[in-house]
Amino acid sequence: MSLSFSAKATTPIPLDLSFEAKAGEVLALVGHSGSGKTTILRTIAGLWAPQSAEVQCSGATWLRTASGVDVPAHRRRVGVVFQNYALFPHMTAKQNVMSAMPATVRDKSNAALDWLARVNLPDMAERKPAELSGGQQQRVALARALARAPDVLLLDEPFSAVDRVTRERLHAELIALRSDLSMPVILVTHDMAEAQALANQMVVIDQGRVIRQGPTAKVMSDPAALRAMGLRDLASLLTARVIAHDDDGLTQLETATGPIWLPRVKADVGTTLRVRVLAHEIILSRARPEGLSAQNILPAVVDRIVSGEGPGVIVHLAIGGDEVLARITRRAARDLDLQVGQPCHVILKSMSVARDHVRG
Amino acid sequence: MDWSALLLSLRLAAWTVVLLFPVSVLLGRLLAYKQFRGKALSEAMIMLPLVLPPTVFGYYLLVLLGRGAPLGEAWYQLVGQPLVFSFEGLIFASVIFNLPFAIQPAQRGFEAVPQDVREAAACCGMSPWRSLLQVELPLAWPGLMTAMVLTFAHTLGEFGIVLMVGGSIPGETRTIAIAIYDRVQAFDYDGAAVMSAVLVGISLFTIGITYLLSARVGRRLS
Numbered sequence: 001m002s003l004s005f006s007a008k009a010t011t012p013i014p015l016d017l018s019f020e021a022k023a024g025e026v027l028a029l030v031g032h033s034g035s036g037k038t039t040i041l042r043t044i045a046g047l048w049a050p051q052s053a054e055v056q057c058s059g060a061t062w063l064r065t066a067s068g069v070d071v072p073a074h075r076r077r078v079g080v081v082f083q084n085y086a087l088f089p090h091m092t093a094k095q096n097v098m099s100a101m102p103a104t105v106r107d108k109s110n111a112a113l114d115w116l117a118r119v120n121l122p123d124m125a126e127r128k129p130a131e132l133s134g135g136q137q138q139r140v141a142l143a144r145a146l147a148r149a150p151d152v153l154l155l156d157e158p159f160s161a162v163d164r165v166t167r168e169r170l171h172a173e174l175i176a177l178r179s180d181l182s183m184p185v186i187l188v189t190h191d192m193a194e195a196q197a198l199a200n201q202m203v204v205i206d207q208g209r210v211i212r213q214g215p216t217a218k219v220m221s222d223p224a225a226l227r228a229m230g231l232r233d234l235a236s237l238l239t240a241r242v243i244a245h246d247d248d249g250l251t252q253l254e255t256a257t258g259p260i261w262l263p264r265v266k267a268d269v270g271t272t273l274r275v276r277v278l279a280h281e282i283i284l285s286r287a288r289p290e291g292l293s294a295q296n297i298l299p300a301v302v303d304r305i306v307s308g309e310g311p312g313v314i315v316h317l318a319i320g321g322d323e324v325l326a327r328i329t330r331r332a333a334r335d336l337d338l339q340v341g342q343p344c345h346v347i348l349k350s351m352s353v354a355r356d357h358v359r360g
Numbered sequence: 361m362d363w364s365a366l367l368l369s370l371r372l373a374a375w376t377v378v379l380l381f382p383v384s385v386l387l388g389r390l391l392a393y394k395q396f397r398g399k400a401l402s403e404a405m406i407m408l409p410l411v412l413p414p415t416v417f418g419y420y421l422l423v424l425l426g427r428g429a430p431l432g433e434a435w436y437q438l439v440g441q442p443l444v445f446s447f448e449g450l451i452f453a454s455v456i457f458n459l460p461f462a463i464q465p466a467q468r469g470f471e472a473v474p475q476d477v478r479e480a481a482a483c484c485g486m487s488p489w490r491s492l493l494q495v496e497l498p499l500a501w502p503g504l505m506t507a508m509v510l511t512f513a514h515t516l517g518e519f520g521i522v523l524m525v526g527g528s529i530p531g532e533t534r535t536i537a538i539a540i541y542d543r544v545q546a547f548d549y550d551g552a553a554v555m556s557a558v559l560v561g562i563s564l565f566t567i568g569i570t571y572l573l574s575a576r577v578g579r580r581l582s
Contacts, residue, residue, distance in 0.1 A: 084476060
């Protein structure tokens with residue numbers, strides 16, 4: 001299963017782009033609101049047709065405006081999780097899930113219960129949407145989308161309407177579910193941390209055009225993509241293993257080049273985690289500093305220095321096998337006389353790592 | 361008490377509801393979801409019976425149903441009887457003058473179904489027909505029920521157009537409202553009082569039932 005998409009339009013939003021999503025891959029469509037990402041999703045689902053577009057899924061042509069092919073939405077095998085879930089309010093959770101099942105499913109009632117169990121909602125089958133919390137509604141919506149046995153799964157900002165704690169849990173659940181899914185998954189989001197945590201592939205869109213596309217880690221370190229997304233979101237992932245939970249509320253983790261301490265991490269000792277480090281929170285030092293309040297000082301090697309158009313540069317640093325990004329001013333880079341291949345120290349405040357930026 | 365007049369009114373109201381239900385589903389849904397040229401004009405035309413005096417409306421209907429007009433003539437050729445001053449003609453007139461009472465609430469009912477819920481129905485693989493039956497109608501139900509009850513109650517109470525189009529033929533076109541008028545003309549105030557009270561009772565009962573039911577549906581959906 002795979003999906004290929006291309007479109008050109010001038011209204012309601014200018015579009016001029018194409019991309020492909022492969023089976024089992026999570027592709028994040030990232031961009032500011034108004035960049036056209038939701039319009040792309042609606043085009044794939046058959047809820048909207050731009051002036052000129054082509055959508056192919058699993059070898060079938062769903063939309064080809066040039067030859068007048070436009071398969072109606074209900075005949076496209078798509079699973080959609082809408083931003084506000086769009087559950088059927090008069091049906092129970094189970095009926096919602098059953099309503100999307102293909103006619104070939106024999107025991108729909110039991111199949112629906114299975115799906116609800118898979119999204120960790122086993123005891124809510126007879127509840128109406130109004131009796132469920134936001135996170136629970138989101139799970140029902142996901143179960144309903146998957147029960148359709150879709151050729152492509154579309155997620156339209158599915159985590160934007162729940163609180164932070166619920167969002168983290170839903171992320172973890174989706175990551176666990178991801179390996180079981182055989183279809184391409186397209187995730188629309190404006191949250192960089194979310195895209196970085198969930199997606200293997202990333203397409204950055206600005207004003208209906210692709211700025212950059214490719215593997216998530218690669219796109220995330222690309223200055224052109226970052227300009228479109230906002231530099232404040234520039235971040236990289238650092239691999240670390242939990243060593244100990246200290247009495248003072250900090251957790252000690254071991255990275256490739258040394259220990260770091262973070263605010264208490266909810267994970268067992270021995271677990272390997274990925275810590276999302278914001279590029280503008282990093283301080284670089286040539287010599288190992290002393291008498292500093294920052295707890296985390298990691299030896300690193302300068303890999304690459306990329307200057308943007310503004311006063312900043314992005315320094316790519318190797319810490320073991322990880323690539324960590326630091327955003328510092330051009331002047332600081334010059335004063336430090338940073339050179340590629342040079343060793344230096346990455347300094348990170350414990351408190352600068354948000355709790356939801358540490359994931360399994 | 362003119363029981364045949366009451367029965368005739370109830371029959372007329374029931375037929376009007378039966379015939380207008382599919383019309384209000386079709387047109388209410390169309391007006392709620394679709395944008396098309398002349399939409400404002402169509403909506404205005406549907407609302408006309410609310411503002412025109414019954415005499416004006418009755419006059420046009422009389423012309424339309426008469427043998428001088430294609431509709432009246434076609435009916436005469438088909439059935440062998442004129443459409444004016446007949447029960448069938450009355451049903452036709454009743455359907456027309458109840459359009460605003462049926463379509464407006466139905467349209468509001470369909471408008472209350474969120475767009476993403478309708479889109480979700482399509483993305484769940486529901487054909488437009490299945491989506492209508494399983495998603496839209498259950499959710500638009502409060503509006504549709506209001507439409508039907510208003511139509512029913514309003515048909516019972518209509519006077520001017522019935523008089524213009526139907527006259528006052530006992531058992532054929534003399535509805536309870538006309539019968540009350542006849543009683544008053546004949547100075548039979550007691551008869552008029554009984555029939556008026558019965559009409560008030562029935563109307564109050566029908567509308568009361570709707571409020572009760574729609575409150576229950578409201579609880580079910582919220």
